[in-house]
Amino acid sequence: MTHILLRDLDIPDIWQFDTYVANGGYEGLKKAVQEHSPQEVIQIVLESNLRGRGGAGFPAGRKWSFIPQDAPIKYVTVNADESEPGTFKDRQLLEKNPHQVIEGAMIAAYAIQAAGVYIYCRGEFWDLAHALEERIEEARQANLVGENVLGSGWTCDVYVHLGAGAYICGEESALLNSLQGLLGQPRVRPPFPAQIGGGLYYQPTVVNNVETLANVPWILVNGADEYKKIGTPQSPGPKIFCMSGHVAKPGNYELPLGITFRELIFEHAGGIRDGKELKAILPSGASGPVLVATDEVLDTPLTYEDVAALGSTLGSASIILMDEDTDMVWAAAKMTHFFKHESCGKCTPCREGTYWLDRIYERLLRGEGTQHDLDMLHVVPKQMAPVTLCALGEFAANPVLSTVTQFPEEYERYIQRSDAPHPEMADAMSTVTRGTTGEVPEAVAEGGA
Amino acid sequence: MLADKYADRIEEIFAKYPDKRSGIMDLLYLAQEEYGWLSEDALREVAALCDVDPTQAQSIAGFYTMFSEKPKGKYWLQVCTDLPCALRGADQFYRELCEYLGVEDGGTTGDGLFTVEQVMCLAACDRAPMLQCNFHYYENLDMETIKALIEQWRARALEEVPEPGE
Numbered sequence: 001m002t003h004i005l006l007r008d009l010d011i012p013d014i015w016q017f018d019t020y021v022a023n024g025g026y027e028g029l030k031k032a033v034q035e036h037s038p039q040e041v042i043q044i045v046l047e048s049n050l051r052g053r054g055g056a057g058f059p060a061g062r063k064w065s066f067i068p069q070d071a072p073i074k075y076v077t078v079n080a081d082e083s084e085p086g087t088f089k090d091r092q093l094l095e096k097n098p099h100q101v102i103e104g105a106m107i108a109a110y111a112i113q114a115a116g117v118y119i120y121c122r123g124e125f126w127d128l129a130h131a132l133e134e135r136i137e138e139a140r141q142a143n144l145v146g147e148n149v150l151g152s153g154w155t156c157d158v159y160v161h162l163g164a165g166a167y168i169c170g171e172e173s174a175l176l177n178s179l180q181g182l183l184g185q186p187r188v189r190p191p192f193p194a195q196i197g198g199g200l201y202y203q204p205t206v207v208n209n210v211e212t213l214a215n216v217p218w219i220l221v222n223g224a225d226e227y228k229k230i231g232t233p234q235s236p237g238p239k240i241f242c243m244s245g246h247v248a249k250p251g252n253y254e255l256p257l258g259i260t261f262r263e264l265i266f267e268h269a270g271g272i273r274d275g276k277e278l279k280a281i282l283p284s285g286a287s288g289p290v291l292v293a294t295d296e297v298l299d300t301p302l303t304y305e306d307v308a309a310l311g312s313t314l315g316s317a318s319i320i321l322m323d324e325d326t327d328m329v330w331a332a333a334k335m336t337h338f339f340k341h342e343s344c345g346k347c348t349p350c351r352e353g354t355y356w357l358d359r360i361y362e363r364l365l366r367g368e369g370t371q372h373d374l375d376m377l378h379v380v381p382k383q384m385a386p387v388t389l390c391a392l393g394e395f396a397a398n399p400v401l402s403t404v405t406q407f408p409e410e411y412e413r414y415i416q417r418s419d420a421p422h423p424e425m426a427d428a429m430s431t432v433t434r435g436t437t438g439e440v441p442e443a444v445a446e447g448g449a
Numbered sequence: 450m451l452a453d454k455y456a457d458r459i460e461e462i463f464a465k466y467p468d469k470r471s472g473i474m475d476l477l478y479l480a481q482e483e484y485g486w487l488s489e490d491a492l493r494e495v496a497a498l499c500d501v502d503p504t505q506a507q508s509i510a511g512f513y514t515m516f517s518e519k520p521k522g523k524y525w526l527q528v529c530t531d532l533p534c535a536l537r538g539a540d541q542f543y544r545e546l547c548e549y550l551g552v553e554d555g556g557t558t559g560d561g562l563f564t565v566e567q568v569m570c571l572a573a574c575d576r577a578p579m580l581q582c583n584f585h586y587y588e589n590l591d592m593e594t595i596k597a598l599i600e601q602w603r604a605r606a607l608e609e610v611p612e613p614g615e
Contacts, residue, residue: 162475165568
C-alpha cells in the first residue's frame, strides 16, 4: 500500500525538502494559492469531511469556516503537544515527513488568511522541534512560507513554540494560554478559539492536530471525492493507528478508517505478544473507556461512530492492548495516577477528584482497600466528570468507571487480600502525593450514592 | 547575565511573538541551560526580560515537568513508567536502573552525576522501555544498553577538566 501520511515508509528521505518536492510536495499549497480562493479551499475540505485526528473528530472544514473573515488578525495553531499515553503518531509525522505538516498548516492558513502559524510542540520533542525549524527555513527560502507566499500578496510565517511537559496543554485553550506565556490551564468558553476574544492573543484561531493537517495537501491535489473513497462515509480518509502494550509488533499503522479491530490487531500488528490471549483494549489511550476484547468488539470497524456505539471513543486511535495476565486494577491505577499528575488544578472537582481516586488506588495496591473505597470508585468519577471546564475530568473518570463496572471481581479480590500486591507502585504514588488528607469528604460520598 | 551573553538568541526568541510574555518558556529553557536549574535569581532575571512579576515566572516554572527549581544531576534521566511502557516492562527497568545507580526513586547519585525520575508519557510507547536524558530520547532499552550508556556518560564527565576558578 502507498501511504498518504506515513510516506517515510515508502520514501525514507521524504523529510528532505528536495525529495518532498520531487514527490509532489507543496503541489497542494500551490494549487490552493494559485487556483482557489480561500473560501473555495474551505469548501473543498468541508466536502472531504476530514475529521480532526487529535481526538474529538470534529470536521476540520467546519472549524475553518467558523473564522470570521473580516477579522484583521487570525492565526493557525498546530497542536503537536502529543501527550496521550499510547499516542506517538504526530512525532513520526513531524520527524519523518515534516514538510507535509508545514504544507497542510500553510493551506489552512491560506484558507483563513492567517497572519501566522504557531506549531506548539511538546517540550520533550526538543530535537524534533529544532530540526523542524530548519525545515521551515527551507520552505521559507522557496517562498512557500513567509512574505508574499508564491507571489500571492499574502504573508504568513511559521514559528515553532516549545512546551515544557504538561498533558493539559494538548487541550486547545490551555495550549493557547501556554503559548501566550500564561499558565497552561483551559479557558472558559465561549468565546471559542475561532471567535474574537477566544483564540491566540484573543484573535480568531484555528487549532488543528498535526495528523489532521497532514491529510490536507492530498485532499487539495486529489479532490474531496477521491478522499471520500477512502474510509467510510462518516469517517473518511486514512488514519494512523498507534499500536502499543502487549501487541506483537508495536508501532504506527496507516490504514483506512473502517477496518476492524481484528484486522488491525491480527493481520497488521502481528497479534498478541508471546501467543497470549487478548483481554482488553484501550482504543483511545488512557482517556477513553476500556473495552473487553469480545468478538463483537473485535469485529467492530474503527470509525468515530462505531467505536462510540460500543461506549468508548476512537479518540486519536492510540490503541493499547492488554493480554490475559493483565491486572486491570493495576492498569486503572496507572491511568488514574497519570490524570492526577496532569490535572492542571484549575477546576476543584478534577483537582480534588483525581487526587482522591489516586489515594484509593494507592490503598488498593497496598492491600489496604475497603468496601467503602470500591463504593467511592463508582461515586467520585461520576461527580467529577460532568462539571469541569475541559475534558480531563471526563478522561480521568473513564478508566475508573469502565474497569470497576466491567471487572468487579478483580476489585473484590483486591479488598479481600491481606498482602500488598504492588507496594512499590503504591510508594511511588505516595511520594508525589501532597496537599490535603486525600479522604473523600462525606458530602461528596453521600451526594453520589 | 543572560541579556548580555545571549543577546542575539533572546532577540530571536522575542521576534517570534507579538508580546514579550510569550517568550517566557524559551527564556526559562535558556536560563536552565546556563545555570543548570532555575534558582530564584534565575527566575527574577527571566521575569525582568519578559516584563512580568517574578511570581509569574515562578508559577510557569512550577507548572511544567521540564523546568527544575532544584539542582539536578549532570545527567537528568526521566524514565516513562506510564501504562503502555509499563506493559512492556518499564517498572522493572526503572527499579533496576535505580538499584544500579544506588538511588531511591527521584534521587541523585552522590557524585552529582545522575538524577533518576519517573515521568509521564513521552510519546514513544512503541519503543519501551525508554527514557529521556537531558531532553534526548533513548529507546528500546534494556539494562545492558543503559548500563553501557551510563558508563559512557560517567567516563565523559570524568574526562572534562574543570575551567580554572570553577
